[in-house]
Amino acid sequence: MLKAELDKKISTFEELCRSKGLRLTHQRLEILKELIQDTSHPSAEDVYRRIVKRLPMISLDTVYRTIALFEENGLVKRVEVLDDKSRYDSNLEEHQHMVCVRCKRIEDFNWQGFDKLRVPGNVRNWGTVMSKHVELRGICKECLKKERKRTP
Amino acid sequence: MLKAELDKKISTFEELCRSKGLRLTHQRLEILKELIQDTSHPSAEDVYRRIVKRLPMISLDTVYRTIALFEENGLVKRVEVLDDKSRYDSNLEEHQHMVCVRCKRIEDFNWQGFDKLRVPGNVRNWGTVMSKHVELRGICKECLKKERKRTP
DNA sequence: ACTTTTATCAGGAATTGTTCCTATTACATA
DNA sequence: TATGTAATAGGAACAATTCCTGATAAAAGT
Known part of the structure; x- marks a missing residue:
């Protein structure tokens, strides 16, 4: 399933390169693979730290x-969260994020109730709405466990 | 109405200072007033630029x-948006934000449908949810107008 | 296969938003 | 009004991200 997604995205990217005259470099392929396989919503530096093992230079x-290039072309999305560094997500399906305010882990979840919700009508007076984003903030199980230990 | 809110917040802050031994400085008061009166969700630098006219040093x-102090004490909230600089909001009522991706203007709106919505039950497996945030992104009327001019 | 063209890259410098450091200033209490 | 100390101004430091430039390597032509 991940393999299929990976192959699909790689061919999408190859096609993109052909159509736009972009070069299909080793670096770009490695970064793309990394972003698809790492579902932890890594930051650019997280990606760098992993890639540099394979491509030390x-x-x-x-x-x-490269991530910016992918983003412009809709291969990954930026997850804007916690006023921290940018994090990236190759999951393009409609989904939402839960963010742990302690460890900053981001987890995907689905919220159909929200997906179905229509925005209030008077918002149209403001302009054109392109997208709606939700995010839940809280403390994840692991961090709760740690905090219980610290304050017994 | 704004005057009343201003007075209320100022007394809240004065009380806070008394209870915590904080000093009620000229700077703090000016910044607080500015944050209450400017409802455009200013950044720290926006606030600075306005304050510096009154307090040049x-x-x-x-x-x-100072804004961080206010935030810690619940006098203003940080609006995390567009992976840009932090913006601040002294409106503590439950409300949502519409963000223009062009000019980065942020406007408040109410979305009762969302306020009422319960988070999916399985989220509890993840941890404790503390808050839920929504944001609409789009292009505001003014920016739409400008773009129409540019591409006739 | 070999060259050539030029997009892309590595590495370091620059930029931006934010925070830290420290001598000086000015609240608040006596 | 004097005094102790929290808070300030100003500049330096920092962290994330972007820019700059000469070197490198895709890919199109030969």
């Missing part, structure tokens, strides 16, 4: 530029 | 520190 800037 | 750091 890669620069952080390349990771940033 | 104030430092940006003071603005940051």
